[in-house]
Amino acid sequence: MKQYEAVFIMTPVLSDEQMRETVSKFHDFLIQKGAEIVFEDHWGLRKLAYPIQKKSTGFYHLIEFRSEGSLVADFEIALKRDERVIRFLTVALDKHAVAYNEKKRSKKETSAEQQ
Numbered sequence: 001m002k003q004y005e006a007v008f009i010m011t012p013v014l015s016d017e018q019m020r021e022t023v024s025k026f027h028d029f030l031i032q033k034g035a036e037i038v039f040e041d042h043w044g045l046r047k048l049a050y051p052i053q054k055k056s057t058g059f060y061h062l063i064e065f066r067s068e069g070s071l072v073a074d075f076e077i078a079l080k081r082d083e084r085v086i087r088f089l090t091v092a093l094d095k096h097a098v099a100y101n102e103k104k105r106s107k108k109e110t111s112a113e114q115q
Helices: 016-032 069-081 095-114
Strands: 002-010 036-052 055-067 085-093
Touching (some): 002 016, 016 036, 016 055, 016 069, 085 095
Antiparallel strands (some): 002 055, 036 055
């Protein structure tokens, strides 16, 4: 099993509830297909580098998961079919990227505990 990182951008016209519903839809999709969710982070509403579908902002969400490679294609098809998702990127992580992500998360947790 390989580890993957997927970032998707949802349209900014969604309400908070619709946005959470979209995120949970893809989270549940991965779980049902046998993926193991390693980390999830909601980045919130951010400005896009360039307009997409005449929109200049979007809700960003990151999911890091472990699964078989065949699941990624199904996951990306599900993202393409959802009209609430305007862009997405899925990347396979090598051992160095996995170690970097774990180190970054542990630093974030220790700094939060110190405050």
